[in-house]
Amino acid sequence: METPKNEIFRDSIGTVNKDGKRNWVYPKKPSGPLYEKRKLVSYILLAFLFVSPFIKINGNQFLMFNVLERRFNIFGFPFWPQDFHLFVISMIIGVIFIILFTVGFGRIFCGWICPQTIFMEMVFRRIEYWIDGDRNKQIRLDKQKWNAEKIRKRLFKWSIFLVISFLISNIFLAYLIGSDKLLRYVSEGPADNLGTLFPLLIFTAVFYFIFAWFREQVCIIACPYGRLQGVLLDNKSIVVAYDHKRGEDENGRKKWRNNEDRKALGHGDCIDCFQCVHVCPTNIDIRNGTQLECINCTACIDECDDIMEKVGLPKGLIRYASENEIEKKEKFKITNRMKGYIAVLIILTGILLGMLALRTDVDAKILRLPGQRYEYKDDNIVSNVFTYKLLNKTINDFDNVRFEIRGVIGTINLVAHENNQIIVPAEGFAEGTLFIELKKNLLKGDKNKLTIDIYNNEQLIETTEVNFLGPRSY
Numbered sequence: 001m002e003t004p005k006n007e008i009f010r011d012s013i014g015t016v017n018k019d020g021k022r023n024w025v026y027p028k029k030p031s032g033p034l035y036e037k038r039k040l041v042s043y044i045l046l047a048f049l050f051v052s053p054f055i056k057i058n059g060n061q062f063l064m065f066n067v068l069e070r071r072f073n074i075f076g077f078p079f080w081p082q083d084f085h086l087f088v089i090s091m092i093i094g095v096i097f098i099i100l101f102t103v104g105f106g107r108i109f110c111g112w113i114c115p116q117t118i119f120m121e122m123v124f125r126r127i128e129y130w131i132d133g134d135r136n137k138q139i140r141l142d143k144q145k146w147n148a149e150k151i152r153k154r155l156f157k158w159s160i161f162l163v164i165s166f167l168i169s170n171i172f173l174a175y176l177i178g179s180d181k182l183l184r185y186v187s188e189g190p191a192d193n194l195g196t197l198f199p200l201l202i203f204t205a206v207f208y209f210i211f212a213w214f215r216e217q218v219c220i221i222a223c224p225y226g227r228l229q230g231v232l233l234d235n236k237s238i239v240v241a242y243d244h245k246r247g248e249d250e251n252g253r254k255k256w257r258n259n260e261d262r263k264a265l266g267h268g269d270c271i272d273c274f275q276c277v278h279v280c281p282t283n284i285d286i287r288n289g290t291q292l293e294c295i296n297c298t299a300c301i302d303e304c305d306d307i308m309e310k311v312g313l314p315k316g317l318i319r320y321a322s323e324n325e326i327e328k329k330e331k332f333k334i335t336n337r338m339k340g341y342i343a344v345l346i347i348l349t350g351i352l353l354g355m356l357a358l359r360t361d362v363d364a365k366i367l368r369l370p371g372q373r374y375e376y377k378d379d380n381i382v383s384n385v386f387t388y389k390l391l392n393k394t395i396n397d398f399d400n401v402r403f404e405i406r407g408v409i410g411t412i413n414l415v416a417h418e419n420n421q422i423i424v425p426a427e428g429f430a431e432g433t434l435f436i437e438l439k440k441n442l443l444k445g446d447k448n449k450l451t452i453d454i455y456n457n458e459q460l461i462e463t464t465e466v467n468f469l470g471p472r473s474y
Contacts, residue, residue: 014283032302053174059395106239111297276300443470
């Protein structure tokens with residue numbers, strides 16, 4: 001059974017033609033109040049992206065995601081491998097926030113905040129408009145033979161794309177390994193850091209491929225977020241929507257004719273000009289309803305409002321609205337599902353803040369040496385051997401670290417350390433071996449739990465517990 005013409009969009013996407021080949025998208029240059037607001041938001045976020053790796057708070061990089069060493073900085077808070085559970089909770093909070101926002105306001109994240117959209121539409125696409133011209137000029141240039149003009153424009157555009165891709169790769173590298181290390185690599189030169197240069201060039205090629213060729217396919221094919229819309233959106237979600245009630249009326253849309261009484265003829269306000277399609281970066285027809293490919297960029301809203309103004313009809317034929325608002329004139333309100341997400345978000349945020357408040361600047365582990373039992377010494381002294389590892393999460397050196405047993409008279413002797421003092425470098429760790437010695441009469445059976453306080457000078461920096469083995473009592 002052949003699919004009706006007005007339902008064909010359900011069986012195909014706008015970026016693939018009837019032969020199954022890539023249908024290159026030439027979106028019209030957008031303009032309008034929403035586009036200007038998007039530009040402002042985009043430039044603020046771009047500035048934030050490029051500056052954040054170089055901002056320091058208490059010596060910590062503002063944002064860093066060093067997955068290689070499992071070290072992360074979020075808003076200046078350092079997260080070490082031992083704090084990975086905190087990082088996971090932070091990421092879960094971020095995901096739930098995006099889900100909550102999607103339930104309420106659709107895929108607005110993609111159109112206004114997503115780095116892919118911002119770079120594509122506000123950087124690379126604007127350069128393309130500057131060099132190749134608007135939609136019609138781009139189509140004409142693409143069909144044009146490879147003459148001097150086309151070669152010059154193509155080389156100029158591709159060169160700029162390549163330079164920007166290289167710059168983006170360096171910024172992402174600053175997030176990955178840290179800005180200090182990146183600047184040191186730059187000052188040392190590429191010849192001394194080939195192990196970093198080759199991955200950098202690979203990522204440059206990946207970014208160039210994405211923004212020069214793959215483009216909107218990232219949002220349509222690669223990104224899973226668009227597919228979440230089918231699960232998260234409902235009739236109460238605010239999305240970029242076409243008011244089909246007003247646009248179609250009884251007899252559907254119709255081309256504009258001057259001095260024609262459209263209402264008397266039963267036609268809606270949509271004049272079937274296709275400008276909303278031409279301006280769409282994913283080449284969809286928003287009049288078909290909410291679709292996976294729509295990134296809520298609002299370009300169609302600006303374009304439709306401009307057309308409506310020119311023909312003397314009210315604006316808002318395409319606007320931010322829910323299906324219930326269009327069908328039933330219902331205003332937006334917080335649903336029970338949204339209240340549930342908000343409750344989970346508040347609970348997880350409270351848990352994270354509590355864990356952050358309880359987190360210490362030092363992570364200490366003192367473990368009994370495997371396979372070693374207690375040892376008798378003179379004067380009824382029992383000795384156990386332990387290994388210790390201290391992790392300093394701060395940017396300051398701990399230059400006088402010592403261990404003390406809480407509430408029990410005993411001694412702790414460090415192996416290969418003078419005066420039983422340890423130095424733990426900033427953002428580093430120290431490890432070694434120690435002996436704990438106690439009088440036999442202080443032991444209560446074969447297993448005794450001891451509390452060890454760890455000091456730097458006179459400041460208590462961490463507390464841990466160990467199991468001390470002694471002779472079994474009968």
